[in-house]
Amino acid sequence: MAMRPTSVSPRGDQTRESLIDAAVAVFGRDGFRAASTRSIADVAGVNQALIGYHFGGKPGLYLAVFDRITRRVAQYLGPVAQSIEQQFDEIVASEDRQAARCVGFIHQLTDALVATFSAPESSAWARLVLREQQDPSEAFERLYGGMIGGMLSLISRLIAQACATDPNGVETRVMTQTVIGQALVFRSARATVLRQLDWQDIGAAEIKTIQSVIRRNVTAMLIGGRS
């Protein structure tokens, strides 16, 4: 089985990039099995046989697509997450719980999630990721290890700190999912959202509204009814 060539030729690099770009769109639209290597090659403007040469075959290209998605999503969320991670270390080291500050960090993260999921490129990603969520393959490992896992861990620790609960407890983790779910639904149930709200698209104005409602919800959930 042919593997990705080790030499770094500018021409070949360009071909690989074009193929991955095209594969994100076509795999997203048609799914792994229905997507044909011919249509991917056509969209990429390269020869069909080059998929075998550069990625070893259709499955290899599919995995390369998820590495691409992971890297791109990390570009959106990474800076915010890292900044919070750093400040969170100081909070844990201090004696004060600083619940309000933790909630503020969660607000930053839900804002970023809503913005990321609403980005135009996210449309193709979502189809791929949602499929993997229902029926995880090797590609899901790359997603979880590359981005999702770290994000879940960070939000769980912030919630635990804000509510003085166990970050590894079941309730904290379930609560983490409900926080993310509030942002995720605007992508996963997109057709329903557009229809119910009579929106043509989720643009800058709509994103602001969503972010503001989720901020309010999160605040109420975490420091509204207690301590």
Next chain:
Amino acid sequence: MAMRPTSVSPRGDQTRESLIDAAVAVFGRDGFRAASTRSIADVAGVNQALIGYHFGGKPGLYLAVFDRITRRVAQYLGPVAQSIEQQFDEIVASEDRQAARCVGFIHQLTDALVATFSAPESSAWARLVLREQQDPSEAFERLYGGMIGGMLSLISRLIAQACATDPNGVETRVMTQTVIGQALVFRSARATVLRQLDWQDIGAAEIKTIQSVIRRNVTAMLIGGRS
């Protein structure tokens, strides 16, 4: 183009049922395009040519699948929704806002949503519905008109009543989505949920935990931080 026969033969009925059952599973697993009529017929234990005879072709069978899903989900959620709808009419007619009672109704609905999405049959449905949400076709109309629209409307009115807001206002509708999103995420991000919580499955015990957390969240969101 052959249409569904008008005569009602027991033998043909059985064939149609088998084909729809099989189609839910195979379309769910492979998507519309990748699913082959041959594999559907094999799973159903009938001849491939009968898909053309009974449904006019592959697209006709696909639509029949969504009618089936709509009817089944309505069996889960319909009774709860109707009971609440009835009592809600009385609340609107009365002078008291009865916010706590409205929140109780929403709890019943989120409980039902979590239970429905976690049902084993929901696994195949979800793949189909999530695809339509990203890329709606004629099948989405049947879903929205048959079930989703009514559920959204009911929750929006309950939220508006509980919070004294406009049921048709953007904020109320966005809030409705965030409520549903908390239940939906346990299906739409299933692989992530199972992994983060180290669950093998979402069974009766897990459902109880999820329902309880969402109930608490909804209460905080709607009557925790205000009035």
Next chain:
DNA sequence: GTCTATAAAGTGATAGAC
């Protein structure tokens, strides 16, 4: 109402020229 058989088109992989 169900079957077999088949036509016409599309699939992924790959050998081999350049």
Next chain:
DNA sequence: GTCTATCACTTTATAGAC
């Protein structure tokens, strides 16, 4: 690194026997 050509297989739809 890229191309053309082709193999072996699968796809949907349908004609026609029963």
